[in-house]
Amino acid sequence: xxxxxxxxxxxxxxxxxxxxxxxxxxxxxxxxxxxxxxxxxxxxxxxxxxxxxxxxxxxxxxxxxxxxxxxxxxxxxxxxxxxxxxxxxxxxxxxxxxxxxxxxxxxxxxxxxxxxxxxxxxxxxxxxxxxxxxxxxxxxxxxxxxxxxxxxxxxxxxxxxxxxxxxxxxxxxxxxxxxxxxxxxxxxxxxxxxxxxxxxxxxxxxxxx
Numbered sequence: 001x002x003x004x005x006x007x008x009x010x011x012x013x014x015x016x017x018x019x020x021x022x023x024x025x026x027x028x029x030x031x032x033x034x035x036x037x038x039x040x041x042x043x044x045x046x047x048x049x050x051x052x053x054x055x056x057x058x059x060x061x062x063x064x065x066x067x068x069x070x071x072x073x074x075x076x077x078x079x080x081x082x083x084x085x086x087x088x089x090x091x092x093x094x095x096x097x098x099x100x101x102x103x104x105x106x107x108x109x110x111x112x113x114x115x116x117x118x119x120x121x122x123x124x125x126x127x128x129x130x131x132x133x134x135x136x137x138x139x140x141x142x143x144x145x146x147x148x149x150x151x152x153x154x155x156x157x158x159x160x161x162x163x164x165x166x167x168x169x170x171x172x173x174x175x176x177x178x179x180x181x182x183x184x185x186x187x188x189x190x191x192x193x194x195x196x197x198x199x200x201x202x203x204x205x206x207x208x209x
Contacts, residue, residue: 039103041082041161042126044110044147045073051164052139055157067155068109068148075143077132079113081123082147082161090115090129096136099129108158109148112136 043049049071056066073079081101088107089100096112101123113130123129134143149158 038160039083039106040163042080043071043162044080044082044108045071045077045132045145046080049073049145051159052142052144055155055159057155068146069158070138070144070146072139072142072144073132075132075134077143078128079110079130079132079145080126081129082108082125082149082158084124085122087117087119087121087123087129090117090119094136097130097133101129106149106151106156108161109146109150111146113145 051069052072053066053070055069058067079099083101083103083106085101085103085107087099088102089098091098093111097114098109098111099113099115099117100107100109110129112133112135114133115130117123117129132143132145134140137143138146147158149156149161
């Protein structure tokens with residue numbers, strides 16, 4: 001039988017561990033590890049569009065995958081900057097209109113877009129940067145915006161900018177069971193024809209060293 005003193009000290013330690021775990025769950029992975037939280041952006045299409053194809057980063061630099069998200073739109077629909085920044089590129093690449101906005105440590109890409117801004121222009125979040133065009137769309141015959149987000153050479157999920165990123169588990173005091181399979185199911189379906197030959201913009205638009 002343990003001594004009374006041992007019994008009295010074990011309980012506070014258990015409570016401390018539970019409280020610390022709960023705090024980490026609430027803060028989320030980025031905050032708990034000391035990383036800066038994701039910036040808060042806006043959808044590049046208004047009203048809030050349907051996500052046709054979600055983020056599916058490749059396992060290797062030249063592997064197949066989907067380096068961004070496809071948002072359903074209509075030809076001629078205004079395309080908006082998701083975050084404030086400076087226009088780094090506004091032109092045509094491989095027959096598709098592309099706009100790239102620099103946000104300091106990250107940048108967002110938009111295609112196919114007929115640009116209405118010039119390189120070097122400062123834009124606020126939600127400012128119009130162009131119009132959506134059907135030429136070069138990833139989802140013909142419909143028009144959709146391919147929206148990307150990069151930090152250096154690393155592709156990030158742009159849906160994190162609008163609060164629709166990866167699903168997080170609930171805190172430890174959840175009472176009902178968690179349906180893990182359903183919670184982790186993607187909100188989109190993979191395209192019938194993957195864009196295995198699609199060349200990422202990161203090589204063409206990487207920051208100068």
